[in-house]
Amino acid sequence: MTMMGSPLIPSERIELDALTAAVQERFRAAVSPSRRDHGAALCMLMNESGALPALCRFLFWDMGCSFGGVIVEELSRNWQLSYVFLAAGSGWINVILELPLGANSVPSISAEVHAADWFEREAEDLFGLQFEGHPRLGDFILHDQIWPEGVAPHRKPQRKSVDVHQTHFRRRPNPEWRPLLVVQDPGSFAMPVGPVYEGGIGESLHFMLETVGEDVLRAVPRLFYKFRAVEKIAEGKSVSDVLLLAERFAATSSFAHSLAFSLAVERICDLEVPVRATHLRVLLAELERLRHHTGAITGICESTALAVAASQAAIVEEQLLRASCQFAGHRYLFGLNTPGGVRRDFANEDFTDLVTAVDHAVEDLRVLEDRLRFTSSFLDRLEDVGVVDPDKARDLNLVGPVGRASGRGHDLRRECPYGGYDKYEFEIPREVEGDGYARLRLLFREAYESAGLIHQAIQRLQPGPVFAPCEIHSSGVALGWAEAPIGATLHWVRLDDSGRVERYRAITPSFNNWLGFHAAVEDFAFQDFPIILATFGLSATECDR
Amino acid sequence: MSFWFWHGLKKGVRTTRYPRGRESAWGVSPGRPVTTEFGSSEDASRAAANCPVDAIIARDSSACVELERCIYCQRCHFGSSHVLEWKPDYEWTMVAAGREKYEPLPDAYRRSLHVIVVDAGDCGACLHEVKQLNNPLYNMHRLGFFFTATPRTADVLLVVGPVSENMRVPLLKTYEAMPDPKRVLAVGTCAITGGVFGRTFMSAGGVASVLPVDLEVPGDPPPPLAVLHGLLVVTGRKPPVPRDSLLERSL
Numbered sequence: 051m052t053m054m055g056s057p058l059i060p061s062e063r064i065e066l067d068a069l070t071a072a073v074q075e076r077f078r079a080a081v082s083p084s085r086r087d088h089g090a091a092l093c094m095l096m097n098e099s100g101a102l103p104a105l106c107r108f109l110f111w112d113m114g115c116s117f118g119g120v121i122v123e124e125l126s127r128n129w130q131l132s133y134v135f136l137a138a139g140s141g142w143i144n145v146i147l148e149l150p151l152g153a154n155s156v157p158s159i160s161a162e163v164h165a166a167d168w169f170e171r172e173a174e175d176l177f178g179l180q181f182e183g184h185p186r187l188g189d190f191i192l193h194d195q196i197w198p199e200g201v202a203p204h205r206k207p208q209r210k211s212v213d214v215h216q217t218h219f220r221r222r223p224n225p226e227w228r229p230l231l232v233v234q235d236p237g238s239f240a241m242p243v244g245p246v247y248e249g250g251i252g253e254s255l256h257f258m259l260e261t262v263g264e265d266v267l268r269a270v271p272r273l274f275y276k277f278r279a280v281e282k283i284a285e286g287k288s289v290s291d292v293l294l295l296a297e298r299f300a301a302t303s304s305f306a307h308s309l310a311f312s313l314a315v316e317r318i319c320d321l322e323v324p325v326r327a328t329h330l331r332v333l334l335a336e337l338e339r340l341r342h343h344t345g346a347i348t349g350i351c352e353s354t355a356l357a358v359a360a361s362q363a364a365i366v367e368e369q370l371l372r373a374s375c376q377f378a379g380h381r382y383l384f385g386l387n388t389p390g391g392v393r394r395d396f397a398n399e400d401f402t403d404l405v406t407a408v409d410h411a412v413e414d415l416r417v418l419e420d421r422l423r424f425t426s427s428f429l430d431r432l433e434d435v436g437v438v439d440p441d442k443a444r445d446l447n448l449v450g451p452v453g454r455a456s457g458r459g460h461d462l463r464r465e466c467p468y469g470g471y472d473k474y475e476f477e478i479p480r481e482v483e484g485d486g487y488a489r490l491r492l493l494f495r496e497a498y499e500s501a502g503l504i505h506q507a508i509q510r511l512q513p514g515p516v517f518a519p520c521e522i523h524s525s526g527v528a529l530g531w532a533e534a535p536i537g538a539t540l541h542w543v544r545l546d547d548s549g550r551v552e553r554y555r556a557i558t559p560s561f562n563n564w565l566g567f568h569a570a571v572e573d574f575a576f577q578d579f580p581i582i583l584a585t586f587g588l589s590a591t592e593c594d595r
Numbered sequence: 596m597s598f599w600f601w602h603g604l605k606k607g608v609r610t611t612r613y614p615r616g617r618e619s620a621w622g623v624s625p626g627r628p629v630t631t632e633f634g635s636s637e638d639a640s641r642a643a644a645n646c647p648v649d650a651i652i653a654r655d656s657s658a659c660v661e662l663e664r665c666i667y668c669q670r671c672h673f674g675s676s677h678v679l680e681w682k683p684d685y686e687w688t689m690v691a692a693g694r695e696k697y698e699p700l701p702d703a704y705r706r707s708l709h710v711i712v713v714d715a716g717d718c719g720a721c722l723h724e725v726k727q728l729n730n731p732l733y734n735m736h737r738l739g740f741f742f743t744a745t746p747r748t749a750d751v752l753l754v755v756g757p758v759s760e761n762m763r764v765p766l767l768k769t770y771e772a773m774p775d776p777k778r779v780l781a782v783g784t785c786a787i788t789g790g791v792f793g794r795t796f797m798s799a800g801g802v803a804s805v806l807p808v809d810l811e812v813p814g815d816p817p818p819p820l821a822v823l824h825g826l827l828v829v830t831g832r833k834p835p836v837p838r839d840s841l842l843e844r845s846l
Contacts, residue, residue, distance in 0.1 A: 193761050196760065196761065196764065203796060203797075223764050245762065245765050246711075246713055246714075246746075246765055246769055247744065251712045251722065251725060251726045251729075251742055252714070253714050253717075253719070253722065254713075254714045254715070254716075254762055254765070274761060275716075275759065275761045275762050275765070276714070276715075276716040276717070276756070276759050276761070276762065277716075277759055277760075277761055277797060278716050278757065278759050278792045278795075278797050278798050279795060279796070279797040279798075280792075282795075282797075283792065283793065283795055290647065291647060294647060294666065294668055294791050295791050295792075298666070298718050298720075298790070298791050298815075299718055300718060300719055301718040301719045301720030301723070301816070302719045302720070302723060304718075304720075345723070356599075358599040358600070358602060358603040359599065361603065361730065361731045362602070362603070362606065364727070364729075364730035364731065364732075365606075365609060365730060365731055365732060367730075368727055368730055368732050371622070371727075372620065372621060372622030372623060373622060374622070375621075375622035375623075375624070375625055376621040376622035379625060379669055379672055379673070380625050380667060380669065381622070381625060381720075381724075381816075381818065382720050382723075382816070384666075384667050384668065384669065384815070385667060385668045385669030385670065385672070386669075393669070393670075393673065393674035394673040394674050417602075421598060421599065421602060424598075425599070517674075589719055591716075591717065591718055591719045592719075594716075594759075
């Protein structure tokens with residue numbers, strides 16, 4: 051595979067007109083561009099499904115677009131698969147493939163765009179679609195030792211096999227089940243880690259570490275232990291009920307997800323959010339980012355067993371949780387966002403208290419960073435550990451702080467502004483080393499930027515309403531997006547005629563980055579594994595949904 | 596490297612006084628909605644209709660709260676004409692539904708309790724709050740409570756999350772691997788009733804449908820002090836809160 055364009059060049063604006071012309075010249079009759087407006091700047095309808103892999107390859111590698119994800123929908127008459135790409139500075143490109151419901155074979159694009167691998171595996175497990183040419187399907191979300199073959203739980207009730215509210219799959223695991231591939235060389239062995247592990251407090255996920263004693267040769271992740279079928283149970287619910295789900299499937303970035311969901315609904319209803327609400331949303335989203343990054347820094351200090359630093363970072367984190375609770379009534383900012391704005395206003399003295407707490411936190415973080423920079427035993431464990439070089443980060447489409455530590459300039463607040471971020475001044479920090487230390491430095495720098503954004507948001511606040519009543523009666527489909535603390539998140543919402551949710555799909559940054567995690571752990575020493583895990587700072591619940 | 600030593604010393608002791616005294620710092624707990632008198636049964640039923648998870652029940656002219664179903668959507672806290680009173684406390688641990696009373700662990704466990712935490716599909720909030728117990732502000736080691744990595748040395752199984760189908764077997768295996776006597780503590784609304792995830796093909800709708808649960812800590816998420824209270828109840832150092840008091844008529 052040829053790699054076009056150096057990944058180190060800051061993401062340049064991709065002009066859509068030029069891109070459309072180039073696509074038409076190359077693919078002619080296979081693709082017909084259309085401008086359907088649902089949040090995407092450009093839509094393309096595939097006329098020949100066979101041309102899909104080549105088109106995706108062209109967009110990703112030749113035109114330099116980032117990959118957003120694959121959204122599968124079973125509509126009343128056909129399958130609709132949306133392949134979402136991001137053209138930096140111009141917006142989202144949506145490549146739509148429509149297939150008759152009888153067809154269950156789709157050309158796989160994973161060989162061209164590696165980042166699509168897990169999206170296709172997920173669609174195969176949940177919808178029963180076969181991706182032709184995909185090297186490894188099955189045993190992904192529905193673990194093979196529990197789930198029988200042929201179950202496709204996300205298909206529509208009249209055509210599929212599972213009653214969502216039935217629990218009749220509660221069966222005993224198959225004792226005969228074995229992992230597909232386990233290392234077989236003399237002297238080598240596989241070490242299973244998880245799902246219950248990590249000193250007792252860790253998220254449920256599993257890794258098969260293949261090793262020859264000291265070096266990890268391969269790390270095969272197995273996630274989705276926490277899969278709760280959020281997207282399936284959202285179907286048929288009202289928007290206000292799905293909002294609760296969007297807020298609660300990943301609590302450590304709940305505000306970002308509820309924001310992306312709200313933006314999608316607002317786009318469908320064509321709703322203008324009051325100015326004061328947009329600033330409040332920026333403030334709360336940045337408060338969440340600051341708290342999340344402090345938590346990630348705590349995790350890194352803990353993983354290196356630097357007890358005093360971990361304790362001090364944990365104190366800062368807890369103070370931010372308390373400040374959030376005092377300010378907004380909830381430590382994880384639940385119950386604030388809603389389509390149409392935010393659900394409550396704040397008094398001036400609330401902001402004063404919040405700013406004091408944020409400034410204290412930043413001050414403490416700066417002291418901490420200064421000390422950590424001179425702690426050689428700590429740096430030894432981070433530098434040159436868990437390296438993801440820029441080429442690999444581009445190949446695996448890493449997002450968020452992890453991607454930005456490996457030279458990617460991917461930040462939706464800048465590349466595809468939403469919710470008023472285009473009016474704010476802030477820097478998107480970048481590092482190119484791609485090791486654990488680069489990721490740590492990036493977390494600190496982003497935390498400071500977030501604190502600056504909180505100050506800016508408060509300065510911009512003008513009296514006014516914070517909520518525009520939102521009557522949801524229109525049907526429609528839209529994309530909402532936000533830069534969650536872990537990276538870019540995309541929420542696809544389709545409402546039916548009565549305003550109920552017909553399809554909800556949340557593409558999360560952790561899902562994207564878990565796919566790339568293996569690149570960082572391979573060929574590293576065993577004891578580095580928890581450190582690399584901590585520097586990635588990923589969330590299993592956000593990935594699993 | 597000695598600067599870490601001084602850095603730590605300079606910060607002083609930051610640990611909470613709880614359980615010796617009350618913790619009164621702002622923001623340690625979001626509090627909880629409590630039974631509120633509305634004056635008319637119409638208003639009370641409007642307040643109840645405002646709740647998306649039926650945690651508010653209208654009884655005559657007052658709205659009663661069932662905390663074990665509350666998901667903290669805050670719709671009864673602000674942004675509505677029918678707001679409930681909120682009480683800023685954190686001692687919420689109660690005996691699990693369907694149990695007469697709780698039998699604490701023997702005295703030998705009072706100051707040496709090993710806890711294994713299993714994440715059975717939690718959204719990350721409860722787990723994160725449990726994790727906070729290790730930070731210096733709560734420092735549960737001073738009370739003799741420790742997290743352990745293996746069920747073989749664990750006395751308490753602390754479960755967060757509604758029990759997803761893929762985690763059901765690991766959870767059962769963890770429980771079976773624990774030596775007797777053992778207790779099960781369900782932490783968070785999801786672990787008690789399934790919360791927003793409910794009872795579906797992928798969620799068991801609470802730990803009690805898989806394991807015998809001894810104590811419940813409601814809240815979404817329960818703040819660290821509420822979890823600490825739960826562990827104190829496990830050892831018998833604090834009494835559980837009577838179930839009725841979380842459905843109290845007047846305060």
